[in-house]
Amino acid sequence: MTITGIVPGQDQKKCEVCGQERPLVVAAMPGVPVSVAYCRACLDANAHPWHLVVANTALIGGLDEAADWWKELVDATIKHLRRPRSKFDDDVAAEMAEMDAELRYEGEYPELPDGVR
Numbered sequence: 001m002t003i004t005g006i007v008p009g010q011d012q013k014k015c016e017v018c019g020q021e022r023p024l025v026v027a028a029m030p031g032v033p034v035s036v037a038y039c040r041a042c043l044d045a046n047a048h049p050w051h052l053v054v055a056n057t058a059l060i061g062g063l064d065e066a067a068d069w070w071k072e073l074v075d076a077t078i079k080h081l082r083r084p085r086s087k088f089d090d091d092v093a094a095e096m097a098e099m100d101a102e103l104r105y106e107g108e109y110p111e112l113p114d115g116v117r
């Protein structure tokens, strides 16, 4: 994983994966175009923010469609955060249902919130 920076420690104090306050590094998350504040333990474990792992798995079309390296990242995140796999599967299913509902939207293009152009 590419470490892209060191968090100054003022504005971002928590690891975005485990939520612990520890020394942080910012790294590019594999496969997702974001940089995330990681503590060393999460970085070493290949664990990533739950919501991003769930959302990207849903975007892929489910874990069955994912590449092996992504499945490893999912497994590592579940293990490191000690959450049940069923929770992950449920969250991905919910996210996919939400995406599906959005794709079925047949009205006008939805109005963007204030400030979004």
Ligand SMILES: [Zn+2]
Pocket (backbone or CB within 6 Å): 015, 016, 017, 018, 019, 020, 038, 039, 040, 041, 042, 043
């Ligand atoms: Zn962490």
